[in-house]
Amino acid sequence: MNSIFFRFSTLLLLAALSLGMSACAPEEQSSGATDREGPFKVITTTGMVADLVRAVGGEHFEVRSLLGEGTDPHEYSPTRRDVVALQEADLIFYNGLMLEGKMTDILVRMARRGQPVYAATEFVEEREDYLLMDEDDDDYFDPHVWMDVQGWILALDVVRDALTEFLPAEEATFRQNADAFRAELEELDHYSREAIASIPEERRVLVTAHDAFQYMSRAYDIEVRGIQGISTETEAGVRDIEDVVRFVTERNIPAIFVETSVSDRNVRAVIEGARAKGHEIQIGGELFSDAMGPEGTYEGTYIGMIDHNVTTIVRSLGGEAPERGMQGRLGGE
Amino acid sequence: MTWYTMDTWIVVVGALAGIACAIPGCFLVLRQMSMMGDAISHAVLPGLALAFLITGSRASVTMFIGAALIGLLTAVFTQWISSWGKVERGASMGIVFTTLFAVGLLLIVQAAHHVELDPGCVLYGALELTPLDTVTPLFWLGLGWETPRAFVVLGIITLVNLALLLLFYKEFKISSFDPNLATTLGINAQKMHYLLMSMVAVTTVAAFEAVGSILVIALLIVPAATAYLLTDRLSTMLLLGGGFGVLAAAMGHFLAVWLPEVHGLPDVSSAGLVAVTSGIFFAAAVLLAPRYGMLGKFLNRRPLKKHKAATPLSPEKT
Numbered sequence: 058m059n060s061i062f063f064r065f066s067t068l069l070l071l072a073a074l075s076l077g078m079s080a081c082a083p084e085e086q087s088s089g090a091t092d093r094e095g096p097f098k099v100i101t102t103t104g105m106v107a108d109l110v111r112a113v114g115g116e117h118f119e120v121r122s123l124l125g126e127g128t129d130p131h132e133y134s135p136t137r138r139d140v141v142a143l144q145e146a147d148l149i150f151y152n153g154l155m156l157e158g159k160m161t162d163i164l165v166r167m168a169r170r171g172q173p174v175y176a177a178t179e180f181v182e183e184r185e186d187y188l189l190m191d192e193d194d195d196d197y198f199d200p201h202v203w204m205d206v207q208g209w210i211l212a213l214d215v216v217r218d219a220l221t222e223f224l225p226a227e228e229a230t231f232r233q234n235a236d237a238f239r240a241e242l243e244e245l246d247h248y249s250r251e252a253i254a255s256i257p258e259e260r261r262v263l264v265t266a267h268d269a270f271q272y273m274s275r276a277y278d279i280e281v282r283g284i285q286g287i288s289t290e291t292e293a294g295v296r297d298i299e300d301v302v303r304f305v306t307e308r309n310i311p312a313i314f315v316e317t318s319v320s321d322r323n324v325r326a327v328i329e330g331a332r333a334k335g336h337e338i339q340i341g342g343e344l345f346s347d348a349m350g351p352e353g354t355y356e357g358t359y360i361g362m363i364d365h366n367v368t369t370i371v372r373s374l375g376g377e378a379p380e381r382g383m384q385g386r387l388g389g390e
Numbered sequence: 391m392t393w394y395t396m397d398t399w400i401v402v403v404g405a406l407a408g409i410a411c412a413i414p415g416c417f418l419v420l421r422q423m424s425m426m427g428d429a430i431s432h433a434v435l436p437g438l439a440l441a442f443l444i445t446g447s448r449a450s451v452t453m454f455i456g457a458a459l460i461g462l463l464t465a466v467f468t469q470w471i472s473s474w475g476k477v478e479r480g481a482s483m484g485i486v487f488t489t490l491f492a493v494g495l496l497l498i499v500q501a502a503h504h505v506e507l508d509p510g511c512v513l514y515g516a517l518e519l520t521p522l523d524t525v526t527p528l529f530w531l532g533l534g535w536e537t538p539r540a541f542v543v544l545g546i547i548t549l550v551n552l553a554l555l556l557l558f559y560k561e562f563k564i565s566s567f568d569p570n571l572a573t574t575l576g577i578n579a580q581k582m583h584y585l586l587m588s589m590v591a592v593t594t595v596a597a598f599e600a601v602g603s604i605l606v607i608a609l610l611i612v613p614a615a616t617a618y619l620l621t622d623r624l625s626t627m628l629l630l631g632g633g634f635g636v637l638a639a640a641m642g643h644f645l646a647v648w649l650p651e652v653h654g655l656p657d658v659s660s661a662g663l664v665a666v667t668s669g670i671f672f673a674a675a676v677l678l679a680p681r682y683g684m685l686g687k688f689l690n691r692r693p694l695k696k697h698k699a700a701t702p703l704s705p706e707k708t
Binding site: 134135136137138139140141143144159160162163166167170 | 394396397400516518519521522523524646647650657659660
C-alpha cells in the first residue's frame with residue numbers, strides 16, 4: 058500500500074520539477090540596443106518619473122507608468138500585467154528611496170543582475186547632503202524628492218545619462234531635450250518660489266494628510282506638517298490628530314489640504330476637531346502628492362502637478378497667484 | 391490569451407505550495423485542529439518584527455527563523471493553555487494568536503516605525519511578483535540557471551515535508567487517529583504533535599512570503615478537507631489533498647489570466663482565485679462525494695429505508 062503512495066508522490070514531485078525546468082528556457086536579456094530599432098519600451102513606476110523620460114527620450118521611447126492617477130505608491134502591489142510589462146521592458150525607471158515599498162527590493166535585485174533598472178533619485182550617491190531624513194527614523198530617507206523642482210532637475214540628469222548609456226548614438230538629442238526641459242523646470246521653480254513667498258509669513262504653513270512635502274518646505278521656505286508619517290502605511294493615531302488640531306488652532310491656520318492618493322479621513326478628523334474648539338478651518342483643495350492628475354490633462358504632467366499644488370496652496374493661504382496657475386492652463390485648456 | 395513563462399512559474403510555485411501545505415494540512419484536518427495554520431500564520435508577526443529588531447536586517451533567512459520559532463511557540467502555548475487553562479483547543483488558539491498578532495503590531499509600530507514591514511504584504515502576499523525575484527541556486531556548480539526564489543524555497547520545503555512524511559508515516563498515522571494506542575505502541579504522541587506543528591510553522595512561513603497567509607490557510611485546509619470527504623484511506627487522502635492543491639494553483643492562475651481578457655475585468659489576484667478555486671472543489675465534493683457527499687448520502691439512504699421496512703424485526707442486521 059505504501060509503495061504505491063510513495064511512487065505516486067515521487068511522480069507528482071518530478072512532474073512539478075520538470076514543469077519548472079521546461080519553463081526556464083533562456084529568456085532573451087535586453088541590454089543595449091545596438092541591433093534593434095526603436096521605439097524602445099520604458100516602464101516607470103510613478104508618472105513623475107515617466108514625464109522625465111518622455112521629455113528627454115522623445116520619439117525614441119515608448120513610456121508607460123505602472124502607477125496611474127491617484128494610486129498610492131507606498132501601498133501599490135503590481136498585477137500580473139505589470140509584471141509582464143516589467144519583464145518586457147527595455148529600460149525601467151523608478152523613484153527609489155523606498156517610495157515603492159516592497160517593489161523596491163525586487164527592482165534593486167533586478168538591477169543587481171545587470172538589467173537596465175535605474176532609480177531617478179540615484180543622484181543622491183554623490184549628493185548625500187541633498188537628502189532629507191525621515192523625521193522618525195534615521196535609517197530612512199524621505200523619498201518625495203520631486204516636490205522640490207531643483208531636486209527633480211537632478212533626477213533629470215540621471216534620466217539623461219541612463220538613456221545615453223542605452224542609446225549612445227542619440228546623445229546629442231537627449232542633451233538638447235534635457236536642456237530644454239531643464240529651462241521649463243527652472244521657470245516652474247522660479248514661479249513656485251515667488252508665489253509661495255507671497256503668502257504672509259505667519260500663515261505660511263502647509264498641513265497635509267501625509268508627510269510628503271518636506272522637500273518643498275526646504276526649497277520654498279514654507280513650514281509643513283503631515284498628519285501621517287512619510288509612508289502612508291503607518292496609521293495616524295488619535296494623538297497625531299490631536300497634535301495637529303492644537304497646532305492649527307493655535308496658529309490660526311485658515312486651510313489644510315487633502316491629497317489625491319491618500320484617504321481624506323484624517324484631514325476631516327482634524328477639521329472636526331478644530332471646529333469643536335471654535336476654530337473654523339477649510340479644506341484648501343486637493344494636492345497631488347504621490348501621484349499626478351488624470352492622463353492627458355495639464356495636471357497629469359509633472360509641471361502641471363507642481364503648478365496646481367503651488368497655486369492651490371498659495372491661493373488658499375492668502376498669497377498671490379493667478380487663478381489658473383503659472384501658464385494659465387490649470388483646470389482644463 | 392497569452393501565456394508567458396512567468397505564468398508557468400506562478401503555477402509551479404503555487405503547485406509546490408499546494409503540495410507542501412497538503413501534507414501537514416491533511417493531519418491538521420484529521421486531528422480537528424484546522425485553524426492551527428491560521429493561528430500560526432498570524433502569530434508569526436512578532437517573530438518577523440523581533441528578527442528585524444535583533445539583526446537590523448530584512449534578510450529573509452533571519453526573518454524566516456524568527457517567524458518559524460514564534461510559529462512553534464504558538465503551538466506550544468496553545469497546548470499549555472488548553473491543558474492548564476482547561477479551555478478547548480480552539481479557544482486557546484484564539485487567545486494565543488490574537489495576543490501574539492497584537493504584540494507583533496505593537497512591535498512594528500513602536501520600534502520599527504517606518505520600516506517597510508508591511509502587515510498587508512504578509513497577509514496577502516504577492517504571487518504575481520514571484521517570477522521577478524530570482525536566484526541562481528546552482529551557482530556553486532557553475533550553472534547560471536535562474537529560478538524564482540520562491541520556487542527554491544518551496545521546493546526545499548516540499549521535499550523536507552515529503553521526506554518527513556515517508557519517514558514517520560506510521561507514527562503520524564497512529565498518533566493522529568489514536569494517541570493512546572500510539573503511546574502503548576511506544577510512539578511518543580507528544581513528539582509527533584510537535585513535529586507536525588513544526589512542519590506547519592515552517593511550511594506556513596515559507597509559503598506565505600510567496601503566496602500570502604490567506605492563500606496558505608486555503609491551501610493548508612481546503613484541499614485536505616476536500617480529500618477527507620472523498621476517501622477513508624490516509625494515503626489516498628494525502629495524494630488527493632496534494633493533487634487538489636496543484637489543480638487549484640493551475641486553474642486559479644489560469645482563471646486569473648483568462649477572466650480579465652475574456653470579460654474585460656480589471657486585473658484580478660491570482661492568489662485570490664487559487665483560493666476560490668479550491669473552495670469550488672470543496673463545494674463540488676460536498677455535493678458529489680460518493681459516500682459523504684449530499685448526493686451520495688441521498689442515494690445511499692433510499693435502499694436502506696426499504697431494507698429497514700422489509701425487515702422491521704431484525705434491526706441489528708441493518
